[in-house]
Amino acid sequence: MVKRIYIREEYCMGCRLCEVHCLVQHSKTKNIIKAYKGEYPKPIPRIIVEEKGYVSFALQCRHCEDAPCLEACITGAMYRDKKTGAVLCDEDKCIGCWMCIMVCPFGVISRNIEGKKIASKCDLCVGEEVPVCVKNCPNEAIVCEEEK
Amino acid sequence: MVKRIYIREEYCMGCRLCEVHCLVQHSKTKNIIKAYKGEYPKPIPRIIVEEKGYVSFALQCRHCEDAPCLEACITGAMYRDKKTGAVLCDEDKCIGCWMCIMVCPFGVISRNIEGKKIASKCDLCVGEEVPVCVKNCPNEAIVCEEEK
């Protein structure tokens, strides 16, 4: 079964700790202080908190069943992991053409341009039992559940 | 009615906080620490505290009814604001000839020479309800009243 990350928007405080921990998780050192103060290229988070007034929610790749980015990718960098069903980006193959970004209906793929140009997106924290955004949300506003 | 700033000299402690706040008000950032530590040209106060023995008082442009600086100004930079009756210096027009300084009977116009040379004087804190020297005097020794 594919696990999905859901946001319980009524409890998202807008603190953006999910962004912080996502960035650290996807840094080279995985050390929060080095990730922010020492790394080049500067890592970027793959989850984005949207805010309007007092409403806020965290958003990241939905790992769509019928994912437009998979079709749009011209190098085959974007692929679906067989085991987890997650849509992943093979950074070695990615050439930074941004086609995926243009077709993504949720706007959750980012340009990562500090080093080699690549598309940056949620990978459900490959290798972690629970994605770090879920684990570190102080208000349990981000949950990881089997697809409903 | 023209508002004038008056000094109640018997309560002027000589702390010079009026100078500090005047400087900050006329700085670019209006941030006290940046105004003192980071700005170029370094802003200067438009109010000056005079001291002799234990007598001290703050002095700034009296916005004279018959202002010699208005007549002395060769570029027309010095002008009287119609609404408030304040004598103001248009810094774009001012060429720093210092004629105004020479004719001022109170000696309350200063040379500002760190950037473009201009004459620097009290503008009654354009846009503020109460001039900052009045608002920030810890002993209420500076008051702003309709002309008596």
Place this chain on the structure above:
Amino acid sequence: MAKRPTPTEFIIERDEGKCIACQVCVRMCSNDAHSYDPETDTVTSDSTKCVGCHFCETICPTGAIIIKRNPSEFKLNANWSAQVIRNITKQAETSGVLLTGMGCDKPYPVYWDHIVLNASQVTNPSIDPLREPMELRTYIGRKPDRIELTAHSPQSTEKNKIPSAMDYRLLTKLSPQLKLETPILFSAMSYGSISLNACISLARAAKEIGTFYNTGEGGLHKDLYEYGAHTIVQVASGRFGVHREYLEAGAAIEIKIGQGAKPGIGGHLPGEKVSEEISQTRMIPVGTDALSPAPHHDIYSIEDLKQLIFALKEATRYSKPVGVKISAVHNVAPIASGIVRAGADFVAIDGLRGGTGAAPTVIRDNVGIPIELAIAAVDNRLREEGIRNQASLIAAGGIRSSSDVIKAIALGADAVYIGTAALVAMGCNLCQRCYTGKCNWGIATQDPYLTKRLNPDIGTRRLVNLLRAWSLEIKEMLGGMGINAIESLRGNREQLRGVGLSDTDLKLLGIKPAGEAW
């Protein structure tokens, strides 16, 4: 000096080596104590704005923030403390009554801390609560003066049958009771003084544990009706939110006469907190101040109170207990006696250290008596008058731990209310600024940006954890005394001994000094 700069009570210490300028603190502080300067890509703090709630310190992902008390120190003086000087300074500037939140913070003696518990040695066996059953179940309500039974006609015709409980029928009509699985209830905290998420957390936790929460004078929000079986609905001097469905929804009704934090004083929810939802729940227009008068304007005597008690009993067809909450004042014992005689099924007594959302500091810190003395006085008085069984006694006001609970029960209480302890479980760090409505923990606020910080799933879990932990500890202490039911400890003051108390204290508490045997 005309107006001094705001005295800085706390210092925000930021470890620049650890700060990653992620701005979580900037986003989260409702007092705007932190700010980000994009020019320098640094976060700086303005300590004068810090209230000491420790939210930023708690949430900072690198532990870069430490909140310290500002040591700004005057000359050492046992009488003119920094706080006295600051209070006078503030009043010289504002001419106003000093306001505060939470309970009395002055160092009056805490009698709990001068009472020790007994345990079994040799002459009676202690009990291991993990192996043997241990009963904390408590019933709140009027107990009959005597029980009348009739022997059933035995169903079987066997001779010499030993009669069992089944063979008897209860003739006495029992009064309605609240059944508590642990002798701890959540104190009255109104929707308005705390957020709906906080109310929901309390309600769910009460349901899960098998106890009760109390609405305070805030009415019952529509989302809370489902927890009615675990709700004590309050009727106070403003009568806000009181209507038929409200009374019927609750498992019990409490008439609030007074509260420990501000005896003799009314309440005031400022209009800016009266949102659409609160307006509907309290039945007052949006944006109007909710003023609870100091007295009930229809209760000037015990006789008046009796009328209200029975009006409420009538309205609910004598189906639920009706109690009265008072603050512990000098005459608490005779007043409680009057209340019991007026027909109350329980009396809740709130002591000097009881909390509040807002009170004049001078009232909070100087009016009323400590709850320990009040429990002893009331229990004594009711026993002397032979009416102790006619009502249950709920003690409140600064209960901080399971040992406070067990000592309160041994002194004579049937159960305790906890308010501040429940708030702490939900996150509160007692910065005492509840009255500002800017609670960073999402508890004492109605600001939708702040209230969502309290996820009621988490709130419920934490409250349930707290009550489970205390209940376990109470069982351990009971077991140590060789007692297997909290009922057997109630009013059993022989299990208590005083340490460091005067003779008068011991006499009033009705306990012996440590060192004296039974």
Place this chain on the structure above:
Amino acid sequence: MAKRPTPTEFIIERDEGKCIACQVCVRMCSNDAHSYDPETDTVTSDSTKCVGCHFCETICPTGAIIIKRNPSEFKLNANWSAQVIRNITKQAETSGVLLTGMGCDKPYPVYWDHIVLNASQVTNPSIDPLREPMELRTYIGRKPDRIELTAHSPQSTEKNKIPSAMDYRLLTKLSPQLKLETPILFSAMSYGSISLNACISLARAAKEIGTFYNTGEGGLHKDLYEYGAHTIVQVASGRFGVHREYLEAGAAIEIKIGQGAKPGIGGHLPGEKVSEEISQTRMIPVGTDALSPAPHHDIYSIEDLKQLIFALKEATRYSKPVGVKISAVHNVAPIASGIVRAGADFVAIDGLRGGTGAAPTVIRDNVGIPIELAIAAVDNRLREEGIRNQASLIAAGGIRSSSDVIKAIALGADAVYIGTAALVAMGCNLCQRCYTGKCNWGIATQDPYLTKRLNPDIGTRRLVNLLRAWSLEIKEMLGGMGINAIESLRGNREQLRGVGLSDTDLKLLGIKPAGEAW
């Protein structure tokens, strides 16, 4: 070591990131603790010069300065504290009496902090002072033993007319009274010990609030005559500034026998403070020491005191109350009784914690008794002797808050004097260096560079604010008790209960312990 460097009592912490070198601190410190180095454009501080007045910390525009106590710590010792060691060291170097300012700072018990107040619950209604009238008005002066009235010949000839107050005429001749709108007066603080601006602030605030200030033994500066109707003029052992116009200017006269900070000790205004203006006001040559003897050299007995009381009454044609101020000493009750019998219209009693401009530290901290015990003792004694009505009782000495005021009145005082609290309202932070004449706040100084720091417009406003705030709080507390006039609380010790007091304390204070009903 022949002479040690001055011990550093405080540490000046300067945050270099915030210091903008504006030099406000440099200009303002009368102790020259800060200095500017133009070479490096930085301000540095010499902590050894800091007295802990916190003026620089308060005025610094960027909050760059924090004043801390120097933690310089000796080996922990409950008996030989750092202060004891420093005092001995100082005396080993100077061979002098240790001097200090303000009141006793030693941790003798403060009984106010062991007394709680009552509030109404059920059996009597509390009162909301915002909705109902609440009377704080207080009259100071001798009250008649009994009132005689005659019925007026009714103006109308109507039959069965119900007589109104207008139909009666008072036959009893009433003694002169001071009318206070709130039961708080400003204590004696002389022009000389404090600046004229401070005196003007007190006088104006007294006028605005409707109460009184007290000249102390400093005479009446010509600028203060206009506040005569709100002035109590003092006659003390030095008789400085006493003349006919002075006596006539005041609303009441106070004979000063003693003061709480230095019972049994005289006063001493050093010659350097005797400026032209002070010389004229005190009627002594410029630059001479103003020495007030310890005793009045013409008062060695109650009979002598009686002569002075009546001399002053004669001099003012019995038109104003004449009172006597004593410090609270062991025999305060019989002494007060003697004073009342000698004809005093009020007795002011100044307790152990009362302040001063200068006193030997050893006297200040060791002589006299706490005011709480003195009030109770004097009130008891006067009641027992049936002469309580013959004089009003003004309590003084360390009243810090509205709760101290209300407790003093419930114990038996008619009103209280506040001195230190008034100084704090004007800016004082109790650095206790009044005797140096270098008060940075412009209060306890005659240096024209410093006195102008206290703008009397601001001083007046702050004092008025303080009295308004306290009056409001007193009304709230009274209302909570269900009492609508301060007169009904006076000597009403049932409204008080002791917490953490010994049986003897309770007996002497004449109050019951918390937990005991009426």
